[in-house]
Amino acid sequence: MSAADPSPAAGAAPNSDPGRAAVASAYQRFEPRAYLRNNYAPPRGDLSSPDGVGPWKLRCLAQTFATGEVSGHSLIDIGSGPTIYQLLSACSHFEDITMTDFLEVNRQELGLWLREEPGAFDWSGYSQHVCLIEGKGESWQEKERQLRARVKRVLHVDVHQPQPLGAGSLVPLPADALVSAFCLEAVSPDLPSFQRALDHITALLRPGGHLLLIGALEESWYLAGEARLVVVPVCKEEVMEALVRSGYEVRDLRTYVMPACLQTGVDDVKGVFFAWAQKKVGV
Numbered sequence: 001m002s003a004a005d006p007s008p009a010a011g012a013a014p015n016s017d018p019g020r021a022a023v024a025s026a027y028q029r030f031e032p033r034a035y036l037r038n039n040y041a042p043p044r045g046d047l048s049s050p051d052g053v054g055p056w057k058l059r060c061l062a063q064t065f066a067t068g069e070v071s072g073h074s075l076i077d078i079g080s081g082p083t084i085y086q087l088l089s090a091c092s093h094f095e096d097i098t099m100t101d102f103l104e105v106n107r108q109e110l111g112l113w114l115r116e117e118p119g120a121f122d123w124s125g126y127s128q129h130v131c132l133i134e135g136k137g138e139s140w141q142e143k144e145r146q147l148r149a150r151v152k153r154v155l156h157v158d159v160h161q162p163q164p165l166g167a168g169s170l171v172p173l174p175a176d177a178l179v180s181a182f183c184l185e186a187v188s189p190d191l192p193s194f195q196r197a198l199d200h201i202t203a204l205l206r207p208g209g210h211l212l213l214i215g216a217l218e219e220s221w222y223l224a225g226e227a228r229l230v231v232v233p234v235c236k237e238e239v240m241e242a243l244v245r246s247g248y249e250v251r252d253l254r255t256y257v258m259p260a261c262l263q264t265g266v267d268d269v270k271g272v273f274f275a276w277a278q279k280k281v282g283v
Contacts, residue, residue, distance in 0.1 A: 019189030020160055023230065027102065027187075031225025032082040032109045036121055038223060038266040040083075047129045053272060055129065056256045057181075057214060058085065060274040062133050064252065065089040070210045070276070072176025076100065078157060078164070078201050079183030082109035084123055084147065086181045086214070088130040091147040098171050100157035100164075102187070107154050114148055159184060159197040164204065174206035181214040186222075188232045191242075198246045207281040211248065214274050215239070217255060222267035231267075239273055248277035 039045065040054075047054050064070055066089075075094040077087055080101050087097060101107050112120035127140035155171070157164050165171055178201060188194040205211060216222075219231045234242075236255055243250050256272040263269075 017160075017189075017193075019193065023187055023189055024102075026227060026229055029225070029227035030103060030105065030229070031227065032105050033121075034223075034225030036082060038264070040121075043264065044262055045125075047125055051259070053256060053258065053262055054085075054126070055133075057272065057274065058088070058126070058130055059133060060214070060254060061086065061212065062089045062130060064212060064276050065093055066134070070177055070212070072209070074098070074172040074175045075177045075179065076165075076171060076175045076204060078159065078178055078180035078204075079187070080106065080110060080154075081182070082106045082121065083181070084110065084113060085126040085130075086179055087147055087151070088127060088143060089134065090177075090179060091143070091150050094177065095150060096172055097147075097151045098175075099151055099154045101154075102156065102158055104156075107156070110154050114151055114154070116148070159187060159200055160193070162200055162203070164200050171204075173204060175204055175209060176206060177210045177212070178202075178205050179212045182216060184213075185215050185219070185232050185234050186229065189230070190232055191234070191238065194232055194234065195242050195245060198242050202246045202248075202279060205279050207279055209279050210251075211243075211277045211279065212275070213239075213243070213277065214272065216267075216269045216271075217273055218270035220268055222269070236273055239275060243275060243277045247280050249280055250275060250277050252276040 044053060046052055071093040074096040075090055076098045078100055080099040099110055124140055127143045131138050131140050131143055155165060184194050184197045188197055216231060218233045218235060220233050221231060222229055240250055240253060254274045258269055258271050
């Protein structure tokens with residue numbers, strides 16, 4: 001997603017926790033198309049510069065999947081928001097992909113693209129860029145066909161629940177891998193809530209399985225149309241500590257500093273992190 005790219009609301013169900021209830025209330029005003037315009041139109045949506053945030057994120061994902069270590073049968077994307085780019089490199093390594101989001105409007109937006117309906121957001125530029133950096137000779141049309149074929153379901157998720165997908169889910173569990181982009185920090189009112197959400201999604205992952213986590217660094221808010229969403233600011237060290245506490249070995253942790261030309265007034269993000277973590281056996 002964008003620099004800030006807080007994956008719109010993978011979970012903030014109202015309950016006795018006033019912080020989480022406030023998050024859930026704010027997300028009811030979330031506008032997927034405004035979010036996509038803010039983060040995927042130029043300048044942030046310009047993939048022509050290798051120094052841009054979009055190419056950086058796509059390289060992190062492509063390089064990690066190119067190791068061949070992150071593969072298997074099932075992958076769950078936690079808090080997909082209205083975006084698909086985070087799965088473009090994953091789809092050749094997993095046969096069963098589940099996309100998820102807390103908001104119905106985001107699940108509807110994903111459905112438009114998956115069904116190739118008129119008015120769906122055009123991700124072809126991202127697909128072309130991924131094919132270019134992967135260097136396999138694959139066309140962007142083939143890439144998109146493969147992703148559409150391997151996404152088996154788009155479901156509701158609430159990362160603040162011990163069972164984020166609910167009871168009786170048809171998702172193959174435990175999953176071989178998880179992807180989550182700009183989600184946990186965007187739906188957690190504070191660091192303890194962020195940690196608990198990470199613990200909850202980790203329960204969906206098999207021991208030895210892999211988590212690819214992307215998120216905003218030192219961000220406190222972002223805009224999506226009429227919605228002004230609060231984000232819990234996290235730094236690289238806090239991300240590392242949270243992953244270790246949830247039982248992961250951190251295989252890679254990279255950071256990107258947001259240049260002034262991409263600070264467009266739609267958020268106060270300072271940078272982006274990419275983490276590749278492997279769940280320890282016995283956790």
